[in-house]
Amino acid sequence: MVWLFVQFASTILLAVFSGIAALCASRTYLAPTKGKLYSRLRLSLVWMGISGLVFLVKVTAVVVLAASDEVFVEDKVTMQLPMLAFPAAAIVLFSIPAARKIRAAAAKASKEPPAAQDRLAAASTGWLFPVQVLFIGSLLSVIQQFFIAQWPLKIGTVLAVWLVYAIVDYLLWIRQKSRYRRFSEAGLPDTGTLAVRLSRKGGVLLTVVLIAAVWFALGAQASRVPERMSMAGHEHAHTGGTASQFVSVADLTGPQTGKADQSFILEAKKTMITLPSGERKEAWTYNGQIPGPELRVKQGDLVEVTLINKDVDAGVTIHWHGVDVPNAEDGVAGMTQDAVMPQQQHVYRFIAEQAGTYWYHSHQQSSKQVRMGLYGIFIVEPDGAPPQKTADMAVVLHKWQTESGTSVTLGELNRLQHKTAEPGTFVRLRFVNAENILAPIYISGVPFQVAAIDGTDIHEPEDLTNARLDLAAGGRYDVTFVMPDTAVGISRQIGPFVQDGNVLVISPSNEGMPPDIIKGPVFDPVSYGTPAKTKFGPDTRYDRNYKLVFDNRLGFYNGKFTFVQTINGHVFPDAPMFTVREGDLVKMTFVNRGFEDHPMHLHGHHIQVLSRNGKVVAGSPWIADTLNAAPGETYEVAFVADNPGIWMDHCHNLDHAAVGMSAHLAYEGVYSPFEIGSATVNLPE
Numbered sequence: 001m002v003w004l005f006v007q008f009a010s011t012i013l014l015a016v017f018s019g020i021a022a023l024c025a026s027r028t029y030l031a032p033t034k035g036k037l038y039s040r041l042r043l044s045l046v047w048m049g050i051s052g053l054v055f056l057v058k059v060t061a062v063v064v065l066a067a068s069d070e071v072f073v074e075d076k077v078t079m080q081l082p083m084l085a086f087p088a089a090a091i092v093l094f095s096i097p098a099a100r101k102i103r104a105a106a107a108k109a110s111k112e113p114p115a116a117q118d119r120l121a122a123a124s125t126g127w128l129f130p131v132q133v134l135f136i137g138s139l140l141s142v143i144q145q146f147f148i149a150q151w152p153l154k155i156g157t158v159l160a161v162w163l164v165y166a167i168v169d170y171l172l173w174i175r176q177k178s179r180y181r182r183f184s185e186a187g188l189p190d191t192g193t194l195a196v197r198l199s200r201k202g203g204v205l206l207t208v209v210l211i212a213a214v215w216f217a218l219g220a221q222a223s224r225v226p227e228r229m230s231m232a233g234h235e236h237a238h239t240g241g242t243a244s245q246f247v248s249v250a251d252l253t254g255p256q257t258g259k260a261d262q263s264f265i266l267e268a269k270k271t272m273i274t275l276p277s278g279e280r281k282e283a284w285t286y287n288g289q290i291p292g293p294e295l296r297v298k299q300g301d302l303v304e305v306t307l308i309n310k311d312v313d314a315g316v317t318i319h320w321h322g323v324d325v326p327n328a329e330d331g332v333a334g335m336t337q338d339a340v341m342p343q344q345q346h347v348y349r350f351i352a353e354q355a356g357t358y359w360y361h362s363h364q365q366s367s368k369q370v371r372m373g374l375y376g377i378f379i380v381e382p383d384g385a386p387p388q389k390t391a392d393m394a395v396v397l398h399k400w401q402t403e404s405g406t407s408v409t410l411g412e413l414n415r416l417q418h419k420t421a422e423p424g425t426f427v428r429l430r431f432v433n434a435e436n437i438l439a440p441i442y443i444s445g446v447p448f449q450v451a452a453i454d455g456t457d458i459h460e461p462e463d464l465t466n467a468r469l470d471l472a473a474g475g476r477y478d479v480t481f482v483m484p485d486t487a488v489g490i491s492r493q494i495g496p497f498v499q500d501g502n503v504l505v506i507s508p509s510n511e512g513m514p515p516d517i518i519k520g521p522v523f524d525p526v527s528y529g530t531p532a533k534t535k536f537g538p539d540t541r542y543d544r545n546y547k548l549v550f551d552n553r554l555g556f557y558n559g560k561f562t563f564v565q566t567i568n569g570h571v572f573p574d575a576p577m578f579t580v581r582e583g584d585l586v587k588m589t590f591v592n593r594g595f596e597d598h599p600m601h602l603h604g605h606h607i608q609v610l611s612r613n614g615k616v617v618a619g620s621p622w623i624a625d626t627l628n629a630a631p632g633e634t635y636e637v638a639f640v641a642d643n644p645g646i647w648m649d650h651c652h653n654l655d656h657a658a659v660g661m662s663a664h665l666a667y668e669g670v671y672s673p674f675e676i677g678s679a680t681v682n683l684p685e
Contacts, residue, residue, distance in 0.1 A: 007076070037119075147553060229677050249672045264306070294377045308345045334683075336674070338682060395429055441492065460620065475599065542586060
């Protein structure tokens with residue numbers, strides 16, 4: 001939302017402009033001539049005027065955001081705006097009239113020294129103090145916005161900020177009054193000797209440095225994740241039952257007996273690969289492949305996958321992204337299992353209940369391991385043969401960081417990719433975004449339909465032409481079309497097709513190029529397809545209502561100063577634990593106050609999107625397991641608590657999860673016996 005950025009930018013600019021105005025105003029009385037006095041006063045008035053305009057822009061942005069959701073502006077209304085409005089009013093009432101009066105008495109071009117009464121008037125606390133207080137309020141607003149958790153707003157935080165504001169203003173008032181008194185008694189500006197001025201500035205600088213050093217040391221230490229701890233938080237997971245009713249996540253397994261319908265072996269190992277640039281790079285792979293082997297099963301199959309770790313030192317797991325497996329099969333190190341260390345193995349067994357497009361990846365240090373290559377495609381085909389001749393292709397979007405920059409792939413690690421399909425063939429492209437950010441996809445040369453989102457079919461999809469598909473990190477779109485006589489192109493960018501890893505061409509004879517990609521509308525699931533009956537409607541009564549507010553600020557995580565990504569003002573392990581009972585109807589509201597996309601992924605469940613920014617979903621039911629909340633967006637979603645366990649609910653920009661953007665959904669009476677930390681084999685995301 002543009003107003004979110006307007007509010008943020010106006011806060012920064014107001015601190016800059018009000019600081020310049022305060023500096024100009026505080027040095028006016030030191031002007032050597034009347035002309036300089038006049039010039040400095042005029043400059044002060046100009047910067048005051050600019051600051052006033054920026055303040056009005058900030059107020060407008062706050063009002064607009066408040067109309068969307070009060071969550072966006074609670075801290076602005078209770079702290080920032082009052083700290084700015086009071087001095088701004090004082091500037092209008094006192095500072096500007098006083099400055100104009102002093103300026104009128106000064107000769108614009110005069111080189112004479114200012115009269116004593118002019119200097120005294122220019123040093124008056126009555127006109128200087130409001131300008132300086134506006135700068136203090138602006139500076140505190142920036143500090144609060146960058147460093148202090150903003151939601152949920154706590155009365156202690158508000159009082160602390162106001163206390164600092166009052167103390168600084170009081171000390172400034174005492175200093176200004178004392179200096180004015182000395183100046184009026186001596187009749188000369190009280191500037192002191194050079195040594196005195198330098199010692200004052202040095203003392204202030206040293207104090208600031210010492211305070212910052214102490215804050216940095218204490219903050220870094222306080223943010224460290226314990227060497228050994230429960231990722232689930234036993235005090236939350238053990239609520240709602242007697243000791244005899246507690247169930248371990250390790251007991252919530254898939255079928256442990258019976259012959260598997262489909263068996264696979266995935267070996268995690270280090271492999272040297274060649275990128276499209278020609279650069280050789282070490283990757284961590286399943287079975288030596290990038291992506292890992294494509295696993296295809298039939299709906300209803302009992303699937304058995306044996307994970308063997310050959311030589312990945314940090315340990316690995318397999319998380320079945322989007323597959324609502326039993327909790328013990330979810331593959332989260334430190335939550336549902338211990339990481340599989342070198343020369344160890346682990347067996348996953350579950351029934352593939354829902355047909356659709358999914359993927360798998362390691363959930364041990366996933367921000368690093370997925371980037372290094374530990375991911376692959378998992379497809380559950382409907383039971384029975386397809387009704388017509390079909391070309392079924394999976395396309396993975398992934399990025400590699402290389403010495404020469406970023407290498408983007410669309411499918412395999414090669415240049416321009418060609419696939420063949422005979423005219424009249426029903427083509428299904430299964431797009432999987434294995435990146436950390438929203439990925440655009442363009443299709444040219446044929447009308448197409450979005451047949452499924454995150455493994456769930458769209459009800460009565462409609463034809464799209466030149467539409468851009470923005471695929472959430474971790475999300476999937478199934479796109480279908482009937483193959484024409486000419487080539488069809490898939491690209492990550494508009495314009496002509498280029499010979500790089502951003503392009504896939506499907507043609508009848510492996511020849512020819514599709515038409516250029518042109519800019520079209522962005523695909524919007526809110527209004528796509530037609531309505532159908534679902535579990536949730538406007539009259540649904542929910543057993544649980546939770547709000548998740550996403551934000552970002554500067555702070556510490558696990559001993560490092562970084563740009564932390566927060567849920568309800570906290571990072572893991574202090575992020576919220578959302579408790580449910582089996583059978584509950586749960587409603588969640590996502591609000592993104594920050595400045596980055598957050599593709600939220602709830603393990604073990606699919607959610608139904610009810611509304612976005614207050615607009616009710618009017619097309620096909622929108623069912624997802626990874627939902628991208630863009631800056632300024634608000635979503636309402638719902639799901640049935642029908643899969644007992646303790647489940648991660650985290651941002652699938654895995655770099656965000658790595659700095660603490662992870663919460664958990666815990667069923668009452670369930671606990672996890674596993675632990676994380678440097679003293680264990682399980683490492684946080």
